[in-house]
Amino acid sequence: MSDHADTTPLPVLTRLGLPADADLVYRTLLMFGPATVRVLSSCLRVSRDRVEIALAILDEAEVAMPVAVPDKATPWWAGRPPEQAIIRLRERRTKGQMPPPVALGGRVAQAGLSLHGVRPLRGQALVDRVRSLHDAVREEFLYCSTEMSFSEEEAASLRGFVPRARRQRARGVRRRSLSLSESLPPALPEDELALFDGEMRTADMLPVEIGIYDRQVVLMVPADDPHCRLEVTEPLLVAGIHALFEQHWSSSTQAVTLSLRQQALVTLLAAGHTDAGMAARLDISARTVAYEVRALMDAHGVCSRFQLGVMLSRTLGDLNALASSSAG
Incomplete structure (x- = not known):
């Protein structure tokens, strides 16, 4: 391994969604230059399996890649420059693409993970x-x-x-x-x-x-x-x-998860109905209405009934048809 002269700060890949082993291998490649799995395993004192998995993840993330070395039959690996690595990882996150630990295709499969x-x-x-x-x-x-x-x-x-x-x-x-x-x-x-x-x-x-x-x-x-x-x-x-x-x-x-009756109550609340009016429409007692409304207010941290109705009805969308069917 040869010394790496570039003084550009090395990115912390764990902050960009990669596991710690991938970050360690990437840093080693940048600091000492291209290396084989065997050399990386010996230098870092970790198993070859862990190195292979880390390289597979880096390859999927397009921040490390195999390189050809003259007169060498064993594959060698090199890391992309830090600026390129950061750009590629940030683009993946912005586009909502799967981070490398989940993209178990390509090089990950080639690393023999099906065996271990x-x-x-x-x-x-x-x-x-x-x-x-x-x-x-x-x-x-x-x-x-x-x-x-x-x-x-x-x-x-x-x-x-x-x-x-x-x-x-x-x-x-x-x-x-x-x-x-x-x-x-x-x-x-x-x-x-x-x-x-x-x-x-x-x-x-x-x-x-x-x-x-x-x-x-x-x-x-x-x-x-x-x-x-x-x-x-x-x-x-x-x-x-x-x-x-x-x-x-x-x-x-x-997520807002409400029963059909609670959904109907939310819509009627937003429309300004009284407890008695909601009870009549839903064929339940006014006491049950008061209990359910208070439970919803406590669960969603609001201090007024109208605020509860507006907040949840906006989240759930237009439930007028549902309230009408419940009342009928």
């Missing part, structure tokens, strides 16, 4: 694995959905998981879900749909469908095969995918 940490699942093997993971989860299940709507077949499949969702709730499993802002929920009864809710947030753009079980196992949809799921157990990749979920979670909007 990533395997494809399809058909009945996939169904069985999903069931076993949901039965085994004990602390937390994180889910990122890119579906805009659910077919009848998908809703039926989800209904089959209702008993497991009930058992998860009984075990105290924390559920957090990310979905697209304009997506529609599956056609399930309210009591069953509530089992899948947990903590919900929405975003205008999400990278890929992801399920994370106790931060130890990931199931995700590869970019080129929607009928397949990749099971990821390699700790470095799991950590990177989890960081991606948390990044989107922190920048997302808390």
